[in-house]
Amino acid sequence: MTQVDNHPEHEPNDAEGYFVDGSPLIDKKQPTGPIAERWENRKFNARLAAPANRRNLSVIIVGTGLAGASAAATLGEAGYVVKSFCYQDSPRRAHSIAAQGGINAAKNYKGDGDSVHRLFYDTVKGGDYRSRESNVYRLAEISRNIIDQCVAQGVPFAREYGGLLDNRSFGGVQVSRTFYARGQTGQQLLIGAYQALERQVAAGTVETFTRHEMLEVIVVDGKARGIIARDMVTGEIETHLADVVVLASGGYGNVYFLSTNAMGCNVTATWRAHRKGAYMANPCYTQIHPTCIPVSGEHQSKLTLMSESLRNDGRIWVPKNREDCDKDPRDIPEEDRDYYLERIYPAFGNLVPRDIASRQAKNVCDEGRGVGPLVGDFRRGVYLDFAQAIERMGKEAVEEKYGNLFDMYARITGEDPYAVPMRIYPAVHYVMGGLWVDYDLSSTIPGLFVTGEANFSDHGANRLGASALMQGLGDGYFVLPNTVRDYLADGPFEKIDESHPAVVEARESVESRINTLLSINGDRTVDSFHRELGHIMWEYCGMERTAEGLRKAIDLIRGLREEFWRNVKVLGSAESLNQSLEKAGRVADFLELGELMCIDALHRKESCGGHFRAESQTEDGEALRNDEEYSYVGAWEFKGDEAQPVLHKEHLVYTAIEMKQRSYK
Amino acid sequence: MRITLKIWRQADAASDGAMHGYQLDEVSEDMSFLEMLDVLNEDLIARGEDPVAFDSDCREGICGMCGLMINGQAHGPDVTTTCQLHMRSFKDGDEIVIEPWRSNAFPVLKDLVVDRSSFDRVIQAGGFISVNTGAAPDAHAVPVPKDKADRAFDAATCIGCGACVAACPNGSASLFLGAKITHLGELPQGQAERDRRVVNMVGQHDHEGFGGCTNIGECTSSCPKEIPLDVISRLNWDLHAAMRHGH
Ligand SMILES: Cc1cc2nc3c(=O)[nH]c(=O)nc-3n(C[C@H](O)[C@H](O)[C@H](O)COP(=O)(O)OP(=O)(O)OC[C@H]3O[C@@H](n4cnc5c(N)ncnc54)[C@H](O)[C@@H]3O)c2cc1C
Ligand code: SF4
Ligand code: FES
Numbered sequence: 049m050t051q052v053d054n055h056p057e058h059e060p061n062d063a064e065g066y067f068v069d070g071s072p073l074i075d076k077k078q079p080t081g082p083i084a085e086r087w088e089n090r091k092f093n094a095r096l097a098a099p100a101n102r103r104n105l106s107v108i109i110v111g112t113g114l115a116g117a118s119a120a121a122t123l124g125e126a127g128y129v130v131k132s133f134c135y136q137d138s139p140r141r142a143h144s145i146a147a148q149g150g151i152n153a154a155k156n157y158k159g160d161g162d163s164v165h166r167l168f169y170d171t172v173k174g175g176d177y178r179s180r181e182s183n184v185y186r187l188a189e190i191s192r193n194i195i196d197q198c199v200a201q202g203v204p205f206a207r208e209y210g211g212l213l214d215n216r217s218f219g220g221v222q223v224s225r226t227f228y229a230r231g232q233t234g235q236q237l238l239i240g241a242y243q244a245l246e247r248q249v250a251a252g253t254v255e256t257f258t259r260h261e262m263l264e265v266i267v268v269d270g271k272a273r274g275i276i277a278r279d280m281v282t283g284e285i286e287t288h289l290a291d292v293v294v295l296a297s298g299g300y301g302n303v304y305f306l307s308t309n310a311m312g313c314n315v316t317a318t319w320r321a322h323r324k325g326a327y328m329a330n331p332c333y334t335q336i337h338p339t340c341i342p343v344s345g346e347h348q349s350k351l352t353l354m355s356e357s358l359r360n361d362g363r364i365w366v367p368k369n370r371e372d373c374d375k376d377p378r379d380i381p382e383e384d385r386d387y388y389l390e391r392i393y394p395a396f397g398n399l400v401p402r403d404i405a406s407r408q409a410k411n412v413c414d415e416g417r418g419v420g421p422l423v424g425d426f427r428r429g430v431y432l433d434f435a436q437a438i439e440r441m442g443k444e445a446v447e448e449k450y451g452n453l454f455d456m457y458a459r460i461t462g463e464d465p466y467a468v469p470m471r472i473y474p475a476v477h478y479v480m481g482g483l484w485v486d487y488d489l490s491s492t493i494p495g496l497f498v499t500g501e502a503n504f505s506d507h508g509a510n511r512l513g514a515s516a517l518m519q520g521l522g523d524g525y526f527v528l529p530n531t532v533r534d535y536l537a538d539g540p541f542e543k544i545d546e547s548h549p550a551v552v553e554a555r556e557s558v559e560s561r562i563n564t565l566l567s568i569n570g571d572r573t574v575d576s577f578h579r580e581l582g583h584i585m586w587e588y589c590g591m592e593r594t595a596e597g598l599r600k601a602i603d604l605i606r607g608l609r610e611e612f613w614r615n616v617k618v619l620g621s622a623e624s625l626n627q628s629l630e631k632a633g634r635v636a637d638f639l640e641l642g643e644l645m646c647i648d649a650l651h652r653k654e655s656c657g658g659h660f661r662a663e664s665q666t667e668d669g670e671a672l673r674n675d676e677e678y679s680y681v682g683a684w685e686f687k688g689d690e691a692q693p694v695l696h697k698e699h700l701v702y703t704a705i706e707m708k709q710r711s712y713k
Numbered sequence: 714m715r716i717t718l719k720i721w722r723q724a725d726a727a728s729d730g731a732m733h734g735y736q737l738d739e740v741s742e743d744m745s746f747l748e749m750l751d752v753l754n755e756d757l758i759a760r761g762e763d764p765v766a767f768d769s770d771c772r773e774g775i776c777g778m779c780g781l782m783i784n785g786q787a788h789g790p791d792v793t794t795t796c797q798l799h800m801r802s803f804k805d806g807d808e809i810v811i812e813p814w815r816s817n818a819f820p821v822l823k824d825l826v827v828d829r830s831s832f833d834r835v836i837q838a839g840g841f842i843s844v845n846t847g848a849a850p851d852a853h854a855v856p857v858p859k860d861k862a863d864r865a866f867d868a869a870t871c872i873g874c875g876a877c878v879a880a881c882p883n884g885s886a887s888l889f890l891g892a893k894i895t896h897l898g899e900l901p902q903g904q905a906e907r908d909r910r911v912v913n914m915v916g917q918h919d920h921e922g923f924g925g926c927t928n929i930g931e932c933t934s935s936c937p938k939e940i941p942l943d944v945i946s947r948l949n950w951d952l953h954a955a956m957r958h959g960h
Contacts, residue, residue, distance in 0.1 A: 122846040137768065138833050140873055141776040157853065193847070200849035202842045202900050204866040211856025229866065235775055236869060243841035250837040258830065281822055310770040344743040347752055350772045456774075459793065462743070462801050525846045573758045575751070620763055624725060625823040627766055628758065 063651035095537035112139030115500025116296030118524025124248030147234025175508020272496035305582025337477035509657025570615030777872030838917035877932035883924030891944030
């Protein structure tokens with residue numbers, strides 16, 4: 049494709065003064081040749097480590113979600129010496145457990161025209177052409193093996209009467225390629241991976257370190273050689289050395305404080321690596337999920353997602369008039385209701401993609417037509433109404449199809465959704481940004497690999513439903529074991545010990561940080577800082593971003609960070625179980641990440657996927673991409689606390705797919 | 714709402730613990746039980762007192778991390794996880810007693826936090842199907858009858874929270890164990906290791922200090938995932954079968 053530059057020269061970037069331009073970034077592992085052969089070739093060319101040598105090669109894996117547990121189990125089976133870390137009390141509790149909807153795979157068991165190429169195509173398009181095509185193709189290719197592996201492990205996927213696996217269509221996709229286990233696909237897949245992991249623990253190839261938090265990467269002569277972790281029960285600071293470090297530490301959606309992520313989800317592992325030289329890519333790409341239960345009050349600690357499948361039968365509306373917003377919805381007559389999605393998008397109606405449904409809900413609430421309780425002076429909610437569905441299908445049929453979701457809603461809100469329309473509001477759900485990795489899943493620090501939600505690579509600017517689970521397991525079971533072995537084939541590696549200056553430096557920096565946090569003894573709790581940061585992020589770097597808002601957010605975050613280090617109050621000691629101390633370290637990292645997210649959002653003067661820049665929209669208010677200028681991955685290099693970050697661009701080239709504007713009108 | 718709390722405070726595994734009283738004046742019924750504790754902790758920190766340590770992560774009823782004895786009942790008065798219990802299940806003026814899981818196999822680490830790693834070791838003893846990555850046949854090669862798949866699924870919904878153990882007067886983990894035996898035992902993939910699995914897992918269960926099952930049924934009535942009592946019959950049946958087969 050030839051690039052035409054028809055934009056005025058020297059147009060200043062909105063983020064000028066906030067960052068420095070760096071050299072282009074090239075993925076040296078990016079394969080060429082026919083797209084369907086690239087992964088096969090890479091696997092064949094990846095060097096082998098002889099079985100007898102593997103006992104002398106060691107791997108640290110941080111995280112036991114789908115990405116980490118699958119990698120640990122597989123590398124353990126291969127015979128490497130594996131250490132696995134997680135902050136929960138058991139690997140089985142990693143956040144992957146919360147995934148409800150399902151996992152995609154191009155099995156074409158329904159014979160409805162699905163194929164590897166179609167899954168590849170849908171995923172690249174859904175990501176608004178901001179992902180790498182070789183990676184996505186590989187993902188689609190191995191998706192089929194994932195299902196085989198999970199079934200063999202005993203994952204109880206939904207089945208039909210004939211005993212074969214059932215599929216459903218998900219997230220507006222036109223083929224049935226989603227495998228599911230009732231509303232708890234993540235739980236069942238993780239249990240499978242966890243059991244495979246525990247099997248290796250019994251076999252002696254994997255050692256697990258639960259209630260351990262990784263706080264630093266050890267980099268020796270430019271290569272990752274271990275981590276510093278804190279035993280969260282005794283407070284002991286431990287050094288763990290290895291030949292390879294894998295980060296599978298999940299996403300950072302909790303930078304928003306309120307999100308559908310688990311309470312402990314954090315950015316610390318990847319942020320510490322970023323500060324040590326790993327580039328952070330596309331940090332501003334955030335996915336907002338349209339169907340969450342709205343905030344009920346000031347004390348809310350997290351948000352709960354309800355499956356999107358509700359949009360198949362429920363109708364979404366708000367009152368036409370603000371005066372009606374506090375009325376009982378059943379008393380508002382048809383002619384006073386605004387079924388806004390059906391009005392604006394007659395072709396797709398309530399089934400428009402996640403980013404569009406979310407943004408329109410925000411718009412109507414911003415107009416003052418939101419419903420539900422006032423939180424502050426604002427109502428954040430729209431109705432998801434099943435009255436017509438109940439009339440059409442009967443209450444029993446609705447119960448059969450959605451009963452467990454209705455029960456969950458009733459439990460959380462105390463309202464009966466069969467009688468009163470449910471209320472929903474968008475919430476932060478997933479991040480597409482993460483550490484930059486090459487095709488081998490290696491970060492810019494040799495020996496440091498990154499997998500699952502912690503890396504940036506496969507979803508572009510928007511993730512389609514049911515593809516994060518696929519990526520986590522695909523990376524862990526099938527990709528990483530092949531690429532790590534190529535790296536390990538260089539072994540045996542020079543032995544280092546705990547007295548090495550790089551180890552001592554890493555350890556001391558962790559200790560001094562903890563001591564600082566404990567000695568400030570100010571008068572604001574960690575949570576109060578986190579809430580405030582979350583509020584800034586949601587307001588200015590949430591569903592809609594403007595240059596003005598983002599600049600304001602950066603100032604606010606800088607001020608908040610300054611106050612944090614002067615005024616935070618963390619009680620207790622370092623030598624014991626201290627949950628405030630754990631949170632304080634995580635929030636300190638979120639305060640740095642938040643600023644980078646805003647700078648990334650500010651510099652990207654286009655709208656794509658989960659990134660809607662108000663300045664870049666079509667006449668009728670839809671996201672307007674700018675492929676000439678922005679079809680690149682924005683990878684940020686850390687240069688020091690006082691220095692501006694450096695932006696390296698990896699240009700995206702598509703040879704197997706043609707770029708198109710998305711349209712749902 | 715005005716709520717009085719009596720909470721078990723224990724500095725660490727080696728210290729003695731005791732009940733402490735607290736008062737909260739503005740509890741909203743929309744709060745979850747754990748959000749109520751968050752509010753208490755913010756108050757305590759503001760006053761310079763050590764906040765109450767408790768476990769939670771997903772706060773969605775699925776990870777199994779949370780777990781408190783509330784007025785003597787595992788997870789409290791409703792059949793759900795602690796994180797999904799809401800304050801509307803209580804009344805203005807109520808006194809609520811909060812303790813950690815009670816079981817010798819779950820030692821207290823601090824306040825309301827216990828160590829459940831014994832569950833992981835029970836799984837290590839055989840709670841898996843031995844298949845290496847990449848060695849799996851096509852998923853459709855082995856059909857599974859729907860009734861068996863559904864039964865396996867029902868058992869697989871166990872979240873490993875430990876409420877069954879905490880509720881059991883004997884401190885038995887038979888419901889947890891039975892759930893895993895049933896999950897894997899219903900599936901064709903789980904048959905090859907079926908005898909060995911049950912023998913080894915039961916052995917580890919006893920070794921960890923969990924008590925024996927005398928069919929009291931407190932486990933199933935406090936299980937947030939409503940794992941049925943008959944998984945224990947299945948466990949016993951499999952154990953006897955394995956003995957008959959000479960294990
Ligand atoms: C409510 C919800 C529903 C979802 N539904 C779906 C769905 O239906 N389909 C789909 O495809 N995707 C879904 N997703 C997205 C998907 O669940 C996640 O993207 C995916 O599970 C992430 O897996 P992971 O292995 O990368 O990380 P995680 O599962 O988040 O695991 C992170 C691991 O890292 C550990 N860790 C983190 N930091 C540290 C540290 N500093 N030290 C030590 N350990 C650390 C944690 O202990 C944990 O073990 C959903 C997400 C949410 C929130
Ligand atoms: S059987 Fe029930 S109570 Fe016991 S650990 Fe499993 S989910 Fe919890
Ligand atoms: S916190 Fe996950 S089940 Fe309660």
